[in-house]
Amino acid sequence: MNTFSTRIRWAAAAALLLAACAPAAAPTSAPVPTAEPQIIEVTRVVAGTPEVQVITATPPPAAPAETFRVAIVMPSSTTDMAFSQSMYEGLLAVQREMGGEGAMEIAYSEGMFSVPDAAAALRDYASQGYDLVIAHGSQYGTSLAQLAPEFPETSFAWGTALDTFQAQGVTNVFAYQAEAQQGGYVLGTIAALMSESGVIGISGPVEAGDAKLYVDGFKFGAESAKAGTKVNVSYTGSFSDVSLMAAAAETHVAAGADMLTGSSQSVVGAIGVAKDQGAYWFGTQWEQTFLAPEAVVASQVYDWTGIIKDMIASHQAGVLGGKSYTLTFKNGGLVIA
Amino acid sequence: MSELFTLPVLLGILYSGIRLATPYLYAAIGETFAQRSGVYNLGVEGIMLMGAYTAFYVASISGDLWLGLGAAAGVGAMLGLLMAFVSVTLRAEQGISGIGLHLFGLGLSTLLFKTTLGGVTSISGFQPVRIPFLADIPLLGDALFNHNLLVYVAFLLVPVANWVINDTTLGLKIRAVGQNPAAADSLGVSVGKIRYLTVTVGGVFAGIAGASLSIALINLFQENMTNGQGFIAVALVYFGGWRPWGVLGGAMLFSLVNALQLWIQVAGIELESDIAVMLPYLLTIVALAVAVRRAQQPAALSKPFERGEA
Amino acid sequence: MNTSARTPLRELKMVDIVKRFPGVLANDGVNFDVRAGEVHALLGENGAGKSTLMRQLYGLYKPDSGQIIIDGQPRVFQSPADAIHAGVGMIHQHFMLVSSLTVAENVALGLASTRGPRLDLDRVAERIRGLAERYGLKVDPSAVVWQLSVGEQQRVEILKALYRGASLLVLDEPTAVLTPQEAQELFVTLRQMADDGHALIFISHKLHEVLALSHRVTVLRDGRLVGTYPTAEMTRADLARLMVGREVLLQYDRPPAQPGETRLQIDGLWAIGDRGVDAVRDFSLTVRAGEVVGLAGVSGNGQRELAEVLTGLRQPSRGKVTLNGRDVTHASPAERIAAGQCAIPEERMRTGVIKDFSVLENAILCDHSHRPFSRNTVLNFGEIAAHTRRLIADYAVKTPTAETPIKNLSGGNIQKLILARELCRKPTVIIAAQPTRGVDIGASEYIHHRLLEQRAAGTATLLISEDLDEIRALSDRIAVIFEGRLMGVVDAATATAESLGLMMAGTRQTE
Numbered sequence A: 001m002n003t004f005s006t007r008i009r010w011a012a013a014a015a016l017l018l019a020a021c022a023p024a025a026a027p028t029s030a031p032v033p034t035a036e037p038q039i040i041e042v043t044r045v046v047a048g049t050p051e052v053q054v055i056t057a058t059p060p061p062a063a064p065a066e067t068f069r070v071a072i073v074m075p076s077s078t079t080d081m082a083f084s085q086s087m088y089e090g091l092l093a094v095q096r097e098m099g100g101e102g103a104m105e106i107a108y109s110e111g112m113f114s115v116p117d118a119a120a121a122l123r124d125y126a127s128q129g130y131d132l133v134i135a136h137g138s139q140y141g142t143s144l145a146q147l148a149p150e151f152p153e154t155s156f157a158w159g160t161a162l163d164t165f166q167a168q169g170v171t172n173v174f175a176y177q178a179e180a181q182q183g184g185y186v187l188g189t190i191a192a193l194m195s196e197s198g199v200i201g202i203s204g205p206v207e208a209g210d211a212k213l214y215v216d217g218f219k220f221g222a223e224s225a226k227a228g229t230k231v232n233v234s235y236t237g238s239f240s241d242v243s244l245m246a247a248a249a250e251t252h253v254a255a256g257a258d259m260l261t262g263s264s265q266s267v268v269g270a271i272g273v274a275k276d277q278g279a280y281w282f283g284t285q286w287e288q289t290f291l292a293p294e295a296v297v298a299s300q301v302y303d304w305t306g307i308i309k310d311m312i313a314s315h316q317a318g319v320l321g322g323k324s325y326t327l328t329f330k331n332g333g334l335v336i337a
Numbered sequence B: 001m002s003e004l005f006t007l008p009v010l011l012g013i014l015y016s017g018i019r020l021a022t023p024y025l026y027a028a029i030g031e032t033f034a035q036r037s038g039v040y041n042l043g044v045e046g047i048m049l050m051g052a053y054t055a056f057y058v059a060s061i062s063g064d065l066w067l068g069l070g071a072a073a074g075v076g077a078m079l080g081l082l083m084a085f086v087s088v089t090l091r092a093e094q095g096i097s098g099i100g101l102h103l104f105g106l107g108l109s110t111l112l113f114k115t116t117l118g119g120v121t122s123i124s125g126f127q128p129v130r131i132p133f134l135a136d137i138p139l140l141g142d143a144l145f146n147h148n149l150l151v152y153v154a155f156l157l158v159p160v161a162n163w164v165i166n167d168t169t170l171g172l173k174i175r176a177v178g179q180n181p182a183a184a185d186s187l188g189v190s191v192g193k194i195r196y197l198t199v200t201v202g203g204v205f206a207g208i209a210g211a212s213l214s215i216a217l218i219n220l221f222q223e224n225m226t227n228g229q230g231f232i233a234v235a236l237v238y239f240g241g242w243r244p245w246g247v248l249g250g251a252m253l254f255s256l257v258n259a260l261q262l263w264i265q266v267a268g269i270e271l272e273s274d275i276a277v278m279l280p281y282l283l284t285i286v287a288l289a290v291a292v293r294r295a296q297q298p299a300a301l302s303k304p305f306e307r308g309e310a
Numbered sequence C: 001m002n003t004s005a006r007t008p009l010r011e012l013k014m015v016d017i018v019k020r021f022p023g024v025l026a027n028d029g030v031n032f033d034v035r036a037g038e039v040h041a042l043l044g045e046n047g048a049g050k051s052t053l054m055r056q057l058y059g060l061y062k063p064d065s066g067q068i069i070i071d072g073q074p075r076v077f078q079s080p081a082d083a084i085h086a087g088v089g090m091i092h093q094h095f096m097l098v099s100s101l102t103v104a105e106n107v108a109l110g111l112a113s114t115r116g117p118r119l120d121l122d123r124v125a126e127r128i129r130g131l132a133e134r135y136g137l138k139v140d141p142s143a144v145v146w147q148l149s150v151g152e153q154q155r156v157e158i159l160k161a162l163y164r165g166a167s168l169l170v171l172d173e174p175t176a177v178l179t180p181q182e183a184q185e186l187f188v189t190l191r192q193m194a195d196d197g198h199a200l201i202f203i204s205h206k207l208h209e210v211l212a213l214s215h216r217v218t219v220l221r222d223g224r225l226v227g228t229y230p231t232a233e234m235t236r237a238d239l240a241r242l243m244v245g246r247e248v249l250l251q252y253d254r255p256p257a258q259p260g261e262t263r264l265q266i267d268g269l270w271a272i273g274d275r276g277v278d279a280v281r282d283f284s285l286t287v288r289a290g291e292v293v294g295l296a297g298v299s300g301n302g303q304r305e306l307a308e309v310l311t312g313l314r315q316p317s318r319g320k321v322t323l324n325g326r327d328v329t330h331a332s333p334a335e336r337i338a339a340g341q342c343a344i345p346e347e348r349m350r351t352g353v354i355k356d357f358s359v360l361e362n363a364i365l366c367d368h369s370h371r372p373f374s375r376n377t378v379l380n381f382g383e384i385a386a387h388t389r390r391l392i393a394d395y396a397v398k399t400p401t402a403e404t405p406i407k408n409l410s411g412g413n414i415q416k417l418i419l420a421r422e423l424c425r426k427p428t429v430i431i432a433a434q435p436t437r438g439v440d441i442g443a444s445e446y447i448h449h450r451l452l453e454q455r456a457a458g459t460a461t462l463l464i465s466e467d468l469d470e471i472r473a474l475s476d477r478i479a480v481i482f483e484g485r486l487m488g489v490v491d492a493a494t495a496t497a498e499s500l501g502l503m504m505a506g507t508r509q510t511e
């Protein structure tokens, strides 16, 4: 009895520990941190690998004789007001441009927090003959590298990342990255100039990937724009913990911040805090204004359409992979809304 | 460091800690009832999600927060009944059926969210109610007595639950059924009825726990927004040694440390964010290991009862 | 709390009761009745159907056919609640107490309170004291049950029933777990209750208790009624014959012991009990080949812990145990078995069998990994089945089939199976703890014969028992334990009940 209850207590402890690790173990949009230090500078596109392609404006792909079939697997939902929604809406926009469902078919699996499930879905789509299969999450990379060589006719894409696995001899994988620090810098500049208290609060999910890029860019922008601006940064350790993100925003306000920002789908709670506490909010990944029009100043929006169009055009031209893309202001992939 | 331990900061931590603890209290107190009677409901998370969704949807359609809260409690009761049916009447393996209930709540709330709401929207939830006089107490008044109604109720629930479990005839039956159902049965106490009751009450509280998130604390609904809080609540029941006051202690410790780690980060104290976010979990585990006390684990926990087995 | 305001029942009749379990006809048209003011004893071998009959009376099982009639009114009990309401109380063979609750809480459980939803434990305690005084049931209402001795727990069970205003009380083997002194105290209580107009049903395998206490006695055999008789007209031998269906020897002929070499040697043994205090203190004893050494003592004086140390279930804190010349002080149960020791455990349901396993699986629990039962870890079911059938036949174990889960066997039959399993291994040392507790006289006699057979074959036997009659009937030498210490070892032939009683009460043997 006694040893049993002790065991239960340890199991409970382990449950707590697991709960602590789970969010970190399943990041939804964090790319594998790249080895190179990221230089944050708005005017220059940062080269991650030698073959970065910068897309400026691609005309819509020639209307194909048969339907172009795209499938996508995403960690969160198509309505997350963040990472997944930005890509899904990008696909819908391209679909409209190409002439609707007859020209381009979109299949998607959302909420694939579990990597093995996502890997299975990716395989399904590939074997069903989709032309382009997108693994929208850097955590899917390893699975994709194994899968791609088995389906040489199919184009694959993944992000945010820059590695197309060419070093491993894989030729049918595209990679895409968002230079989120660029918008961060711009928004940070605005925030610093707007702030009356001189204190800015940033809450990120996990200290990695485009979230980190954004947070660092924002901080750098704010500090450069106005000397003496104090920028407080916190991370919640989770992409989905709405409660903790809201508590983080409250903490920033209590610490004197009147300008707030944050990244990941969990920021929705923090936007509510900004509204209630009379602070201003800056969004990223997706247009977040309508949640609290009076509080949201501006959002950096990811516009993936250029990249999607180029991938389709490449595929139709017989180039099934090998390119790395980056979203930047210069190429129109990043937009302030 | 000195910046962190100023009075306003400490009060801020207390304020945030109290808010963060609220959903845990509802869910864990409800689970305490179920476990004291011998039923292990791992489905709390799923019920919380359904409660959060229902409260938000009903409140935003009707404009009536109370209606939303009532609907969340109702849905919680129904899911609690379902769990009771599966674990008491069908005598299914409780851990497995709880996980099933979680997946069911997660799936259904996501589906309903997609079809009825489409995307994230927010509403104006329960507003803070300043308690006259008490809120004017210097220093502590604002941190303790300027919360919304659901926060107060969550804390009041602790002494009430403690009273019900320890000082009422019903509580005696609950304890007996969780320790030795055959003995309770032999005295004419209906093991099934008591377990149905506690699991249903646990469901109601889990539903309200979800509602406290969606219409009182965060005021929006997003899929999977509970993010594991229901599972932490189950762990807190163990942590609290199946006693409401112990559950309160665990919930507050966990939430205060969470609020503290946010402050540590905001205050710019050098600490890896990965380590900071682990703090509440680590500290809770340490407290669990250090506080070696005789747990009153219900001896019949998770064992279905069938009459006639000696 | 109008629990005792109800009019007490005057007569209860069970008519043509039939109850069937898979493969067993547990009650076959049984007629039975009990009246206010009498103690009615119910006798029968293990598995005769006594507990089954009583469980129907208490609403735990429903009869397949037959009627229960109280004061002329037919009654149907759907659950214990109905039976309690009709004034029936039951003290189960296995106690039905919530060990983490206090005495008062156990008594108040399920009853309405005088304070509405709030518990009124202070008033309950007051009433308990009143009842305790009246019937000599000394117990502290605020004590937590797990801290109570077995005798006290039984008093709580009786108080529970009395508190509910039971006018008929069923006691299923109440003395099996009591020391002789506690049993005497219980009889005083029961007589007082009968004098007060309660009806009592008393089940026991100890014939002298039945003869001393009851007014009438009913005998069951194989689920059928043998008859109901006025106790005054019966003798021990009569009752034994009615139960078993043949003459039962109540005495054994034992040739004088021919002790050989020392087989089991215990030197200065100390062990800590469950409560964290020393339960066995500086205990030394030797058992030689071809002799039975009885270890007598009032229960709770360290016998259980000693048996656990000797079988490898508990680690001693000091001292040494030698088995056939080998030091086994810290050996595992398996090593001891390999060294030729076998054990008949005290708590048969906990350490003797796996209750959800079948008779067959339990029969080879220890030997399953050896030939002929298995080869390279694969079980040989043909051989196992044949072996089990042999054991069942040799030891007259009553079971519907070899595949029946062992928990459905009656207590005595489980004990026979354990004995069969252990003895067929041809041990050199036997540790037998309470080998006949709860076992009927026929089976007890049988078990005793087997143990004496082993003695004749040169086995060394340590017999641990709280039943002095058993100890005296089987032992060559008698050791007495008190508070974990050896009070002395006497020659069984010359020991008197008085001298043993004194030693059991803590007086050291004087020479």
Ligand SMILES: Nc1ncnc2c1ncn2[C@@H]1O[C@H](COP(=O)(O)OP(=O)(O)OP(=O)(O)O)[C@@H](O)[C@H]1O
Residues within 6 Å of the ligand: B308, C021, C022, C024, C026, C044, C045, C046, C047, C048, C049, C050, C051, C052, C053, C398, C408, C409, C410, C411, C412, C413, C438, C440
């Ligand atoms: N729940 C059950 N399922 C199947 N068989 C049962 C069950 N309970 C009892 N039996 C069988 O019914 C018969 C009568 O058992 P019962 O327990 O009434 O015997 P008993 O007279 O009380 O014996 P003992 O003196 O050993 O307690 C036995 O053969 C037993 O195996």
Ligand SMILES: [Mg+2]
Residues within 6 Å of the ligand: C050, C051, C052, C093, C172, C410
């Ligand atoms: Mg019996």
